[in-house]
Amino acid sequence: MDNEHGLAVSADHSTGLWLQWSPVFAGALAASALSVILIGFGAAVGLGVSSSSPSWRDASAALALLSGLYLILQAMVSFGVGGYIAGRAQRVIGATPSDVIESRDGLHGLTAWALAVIASAALVALVALSAARPVVQNRSSATAAEPLLSAELDHLYRSLRHPANIDIGYERAEAGRILLTSSGHSGVSNEDRSYLIQQVAASTGLAATEAEKRVDTVIGDARTAIARSRRSAVILAFS
Structure with a gap:
């Protein structure tokens, strides 16, 4: 087998789009962890500056808008970092063209994002189910x-x-x-x-x-x- 034929075999072997699940899981884990940190930070600051009134009469429209923008920003940052880790942590085999590497980076990043979203949704569902308990109304009920x-x-x-x-x-x-x-x-x-x-x-x-x-x-x-x-x-x- 000459060098030219050998390179052709290596290129054919490495140009397909396939997933390496270890980088995907690593990226999803990093995205979920960073998202939890950013959401916890934002929630603590929001509770610290929001009104303590038990009703909605003191609700701030500006605070609600800023909270929505912060949630969008933290999602972009956390999932962007997770996707970057998933794409860059993959193992490149052989002489792979740059356009194929970029395609695999995007595929790994997208899969890590999807896995992180599913994991976050499952966690939120578990928390919601554990918090959904029947409330007994009585005159001696406690207050926040x-x-x-x-x-x-x-x-x-x-x-x-x-x-x-x-x-x-x-x-x-x-x-x-x-x-x-x-x-x-x-x-x-x-x-x-x-x-x-x-x-x-x-x-x-x-x-x-x-x-x-x-x-x-x-x-x-x-x-x-x-x-x-x-x-x-x-x-x-x-x-």
Whole structure:
């Protein structure tokens, strides 16, 4: 076999489009890992700057737009890196023409992207299934404010005159939802503030003036606690 015939055999052997699954899996794994990191970073920063109101009244259209743009950007970056790794990590056999190598790079990158998307979708489905639990509605249901504003709620309803058989769990939950609006754009509304004063006066036996003073103090403390929690979330995200 002469050199010219040998080169022809090598070219014929290496010009077909075929997949090497090791680079594909490596690229998909890198894309998924980078996507998780970027989404976790964006979610932590978003939670740190978004409104803590339990309703949509303080929803920011600008923040929603920026979140959508960030999701598109992170997808381009993560899947681009994964596709690059999948394409460049393949093993080139023989004297392969450059146009064939480029075609294989694109094929490996596309397959790694598809595998990463399927893996991400499966992970999201598992998380959604585990989170989909029946919710039992009752008057003593907890609120999202309870872990964050537990001390403030304790101060709000502190009294030595509570009857032993009275459960104020629902009142605490309702007050917690009101206090979460303290850091919103409009703050606690006058209607919610007046209602909270009446509720505290009825639950603790305080005079109206003392209940009003306590409510105003707790609203200020809640605003400070939420601001500190936001700063901690942003610092944690950057860390």
